[in-house]
Structure formats: structure tokens, C-alpha cells
Amino acid sequence: MNCFYSYLKEENDDDSFFYTFPTNQNLLFTVYFKSYDYQDKLENYPNLLQNGYAFGFMPIDIIPNVRKRKDSLVFPTIYEIMQDFISEKGNETTLLYHCDTLDKKHSYRDKLFNNWEKLIENSNLVRHSLKVQLGVDENNHLEYVYLGFITSKNNPFIDKIREEFDAFQIDLISQKQ
Amino acid sequence: MAVKKIVISPNNTSAMAFFDDLNRKKAEMYKKIEENAVVKTASKVLEKKTNK
Numbered sequence: 001m002n003c004f005y006s007y008l009k010e011e012n013d014d015d016s017f018f019y020t021f022p023t024n025q026n027l028l029f030t031v032y033f034k035s036y037d038y039q040d041k042l043e044n045y046p047n048l049l050q051n052g053y054a055f056g057f058m059p060i061d062i063i064p065n066v067r068k069r070k071d072s073l074v075f076p077t078i079y080e081i082m083q084d085f086i087s088e089k090g091n092e093t094t095l096l097y098h099c100d101t102l103d104k105k106h107s108y109r110d111k112l113f114n115n116w117e118k119l120i121e122n123s124n125l126v127r128h129s130l131k132v133q134l135g136v137d138e139n140n141h142l143e144y145v146y147l148g149f150i151t152s153k154n155n156p157f158i159d160k161i162r163e164e165f166d167a168f169q170i171d172l173i174s175q176k177q
Numbered sequence: 178m179a180v181k182k183i184v185i186s187p188n189n190t191s192a193m194a195f196f197d198d199l200n201r202k203k204a205e206m207y208k209k210i211e212e213n214a215v216v217k218t219a220s221k222v223l224e225k226k227t228n229k
Contacts, residue, residue: 026227054202058206130180
């Protein structure tokens with residue numbers, strides 16, 4: 001993956017990082033990494049949390065209402081950004097993602113992630129994903145969210161991280177009284 | 178074997194609260210990005226370029 005968009009990187013006081021890049025199709029992407037977002041829930045999962053960052057991205061449409069074509073440079077750019085972040089923070093870094101339900105495009109995003117997984121098969125990253133059915137939306141369609149993590153194949157804690165993610169799934173389905 | 182899907186019952190209030198909280202945090206992050214000075218400047222520059 002040699003070709004990608006040029007990007008700009010910012011660091012905030014709260015240990016969050018923002019990478020921004022414009023595309024040829026007038027989208028302005030921001031990729032973010034924010035620490036401690038999951039701390040309250042994952043306090044029992046030190047390997048997931050200790051070096052865990054909430055990871056996500058947001059495109060802003062500069063010229064709305066113009067149909068966008070598939071852009072083959074977006075993934076390589078986000079991939080470069082993930083590599084940049086992990087190389088700075090170390091192989092122990094775990095990127096925790098959540099495809100949200102805010103804009104009803106979470107299913108689309110998971111498909112995007114699945115396509116990307118095929119592309120990163122030969123890279124030094126690994127992804128683990130979970131589909132969660134939450135109920136039905138206002139149109140009586142099943143509503144899903146997607147949770148997962150991405151980390152380096154060279155993460156020394158990879159087995160423990162997988163174990164903790166499995167334990168987290170059990171925690172989710174255990175009804176608290 | 179790998180877990181492919183989990184289903185949360187509507188009466189699992191702790192799990193529902195967790196997902197609500199995730200959505201809230203993400204909405205806060207999106208707002209922060211929209212208000213970011215670099216994003217605002219870049220949007221203006223790109224808009225001008227496109228309209229030329």
C-alpha cells in the first residue's frame with residue numbers, strides 16, 4: 001500500500017490524537033484515537049485497557065449532495081495512520097472500535113471493515129470483531145452494533161487480549177441486578 | 178469455535194446502558210471534530226478551491 005492521501009496530525013492535552021486528510025472527492029476525514037474511553041467498563045481487562053485507545057473516523061462532506069465514487073485511497077490512508085499511531089505508541093497498543101447507531105450507517109461501516117480486513121490480511125495488523133443484536137429500530141428492522149479491536153500481530157499480549165475480549169462478551173450478556 | 182453474534186435482551190439494562198454510553202461518547206467526539214479549528218479551516222479552504 002504505497003499510495004495514500006497526505007495527512008496532518010494533532011495531539012490534544014487529554015492524550016487524544018486527530019489525523020486529518022482531504023480526499024479527491026471533497027471529503028475531509030478525521031481519524032481519532034482517544035485513551036481511557038472504555039475504562040469504566042473495562043477496568044477488569046487490563047490488557048485491553050492499559051494500552052487501549054478508542055479508534056474511529058468521521059468524514060465531513062465539503063460539497064454535500066454530490067454522489068461520491070468508491071475511493072481506493074481512503075483505506076490505505078487510514079491504514080498508514082493506524083501504522084503511524086501504533087509505531088509511536090508501541091506494539092502493545094490496542095485500537096478499540098464501535099460502529100455506532102447514530103447515523104444508521106453502522107452496518108455499512110462493518111462491511112467496510114470486513115472488506116478492509118481482506119486487504120490487511122498480509123499486513124502486520126489483526127482485527128477481532130463482534131456483532132451485537134440490540135433489538136429492533138422504529139421500522140421494525142433488527143438493530144446491530146459492532147464492537148472490535150485492531151492491534152499489531154507483534155503485540156506481546158495478543159493472547160491475553162483475545163481472552164479478555166471473550167470474557168467481556170460474557171460480561172455483556174450477564175444481567176446485573 | 179468463535180463467537181459470531183450476541184443478542185442483548187431489552188431487559189439487560191446494564192448492557193443497554195453501556196451501548197447508550199458508547200453512543201453518547203461518540204457523539205461528543207464527532208462534535209469535538211466539527212469544532213476543531215484545523216477541520217474548520219480545512220473545510221473553508223477546500224470549499225473555496227472547489228468553487229473556483
